[in-house]
Amino acid sequence: MHDKFTFTLKATSAGARLGEVAMPRGVIRTPAFMPVGTVGTVKAMYLDQVRDLGADIILGNTYHLMLRPGPERVARLGGLHELIRWKHPILTDSGGFQVMSLSGLRKLDEQGVTFKSHIDGSLHHMSPERSIEIQGLLGSDIQMQLDECVALPAERREIERAMEMSLRWAERCRVAFGEQPGKAMFGIVQGGDVPELRIRSAEGLKQLDLKGYAVGGLAVGEPQEVMLRMLDTTLPVLPSEKPRYLMGVGTPDDILKSVARGIDMFDCVMPTRSGRHGLAFTRRGRVNIRNARHAEDMRPLDEQSNCPASRDYSRAYLHHLARSNEALGGMLLSWHNLAYYQELMQGIRKSIEEGRFEDFYAETQEMWAKGDIDPI
Numbered sequence: 591m592h593d594k595f596t597f598t599l600k601a602t603s604a605g606a607r608l609g610e611v612a613m614p615r616g617v618i619r620t621p622a623f624m625p626v627g628t629v630g631t632v633k634a635m636y637l638d639q640v641r642d643l644g645a646d647i648i649l650g651n652t653y654h655l656m657l658r659p660g661p662e663r664v665a666r667l668g669g670l671h672e673l674i675r676w677k678h679p680i681l682t683d684s685g686g687f688q689v690m691s692l693s694g695l696r697k698l699d700e701q702g703v704t705f706k707s708h709i710d711g712s713l714h715h716m717s718p719e720r721s722i723e724i725q726g727l728l729g730s731d732i733q734m735q736l737d738e739c740v741a742l743p744a745e746r747r748e749i750e751r752a753m754e755m756s757l758r759w760a761e762r763c764r765v766a767f768g769e770q771p772g773k774a775m776f777g778i779v780q781g782g783d784v785p786e787l788r789i790r791s792a793e794g795l796k797q798l799d800l801k802g803y804a805v806g807g808l809a810v811g812e813p814q815e816v817m818l819r820m821l822d823t824t825l826p827v828l829p830s831e832k833p834r835y836l837m838g839v840g841t842p843d844d845i846l847k848s849v850a851r852g853i854d855m856f857d858c859v860m861p862t863r864s865g866r867h868g869l870a871f872t873r874r875g876r877v878n879i880r881n882a883r884h885a886e887d888m889r890p891l892d893e894q895s896n897c898p899a900s901r902d903y904s905r906a907y908l909h910h911l912a913r914s915n916e917a918l919g920g921m922l923l924s925w926h927n928l929a930y931y932q933e934l935m936q937g938i939r940k941s942i943e944e945g946r947f948e949d950f951y952a953e954t955q956e957m958w959a960k961g962d963i964d965p966i
Contacts, residue, residue, distance in 0.1 A: 593772055594612075594771060597831065599831065600943075601943055603948070604850065605851055605947075606850055606938065606941075606947040607621070607849075607852055607942070609833065609854055613773070615671070615678055618646040618647050619646055620854040621849045621855070621856070622646060622647060622854065622855050622856070623845065624649045624681060624855065624856065625640050625645050625857075627649060627650050628649075629650075629651065629654045629655060630670060631674070632928075633862045633866065634917070634925075639928075641676075644933075644936060645678075645928075645932060646679065647678060647681060648676060649680070649681050649682070650680055650728065651685065652682050652684055652685035652734075653683075653687075653688035654688065655724075656714070657709055658709065661727035662727060664727060664729075665727040669729030670728045670729050670730065682730035684721045684763075685716060685736070686737045689716060690703075690741075700755065701717055702715060702718065702720065703715070717736070718760075718762040718766060719763075719766040721735075721736040721763065722775070731773055732773070732774050733773070733774070734775070734776050734778060734804065735763040735764075735776065735777050735778055736759050736763060737752075737756035737759060737778040737780055737806060739780070739806055740752045740782055741811060742783055742812045743811075744782055749781060749787055750781075752780060753787050757794045757795065760794075760798060760800075763775060776802040776833075776835060777802075778803075779795060779804065779805045779806060779807075779824055780806055780807045781807070781824075783816050788823050789824070792827035793827055796828065800832070801833075802833040804834075804835040805821065805825075805834070805836050808821075808836070808838075808839065809840050809844065814843075821851045821852075830852075834854045834855070835855035835857075836855070836856055838857065839858055840856070841871075842871055842958075845934065846951060850951060861924065861927035862928065865920055865927045867920075868919070870926055870930075871930050872892055872900075872962070873894075873930070873958075874958070874963060875962060877891065879905065879908045879909050879919075884905040885910075887904065888906055889904065890903060895933065896929070897926060899922040899923070899929065900925075900930070908922060
């Protein structure tokens, strides 16, 4: 049992980092992929399954949980871990991204953001202090600062204004968070696609001496090349002895290329959302199971996988379920996709430990380039 939050860098290989975040609720092996449990559920999955696939931590969303069931209610029910039956670490985002992207009418100022719920139109106010308070009521282990995330492309002056305010909010969040042994608050680097602003943001956050640092505001519409360039700009500024989290990313290719640049933690709805829409990620690239070529194919998605959804169900059956819009189709493909993501992370960690990440990177890209197995 670890009574403090610690990050240990165990090995490096060609820019990739093998590490370990230790917390009272468990150890997070990095590089780590965090399945997204937006409202206290990883969609179409049992949390026991999520754990069995190798997830050390999941993500919850402050915006959605504050609207329902409400943070005070969650606290009365024993906290989010107790409510959802997940004994391991939980990271909660601040709600800032959802406020900016989902809410209708909103008013933003130095104090925070006032917005209407996308559910019932009720009015709410989220300040940096309230965001941290909500995350505390939820009982999460890693809490994120409130920030303003600007969709790209955007004017430089708008990106700079949001970045500067996010820095000021980070300091207020740090004060509100205080000292919570065994827990952590991460700051979020903003600055859009402007290298100078990314550097200023990272340097400002570094002065706060936080327990971890996230890179936000990427994978919001810009090309992958821009995202990677911003990582190349930002990561050298951040302290190497602290964990680095790339928010909302992404595809397996995004993850592999970001690990190569020194990212330790990821989250994304893509494996479950894609699964619900008939798209599978595999060792041989993407498979659209709704395609007619799979209608009479009795082969599984991946006979080498340890996941029953990948190994034991035929493509023909998965195709039928997807075309029939049966819930089971989304469940099985979500299970498969999360299994593949965790297998990818396991392979990444093993290759770093063995000092052969470059080889693993090349082999993985080569397999993706080959494409899916030949039609029957």
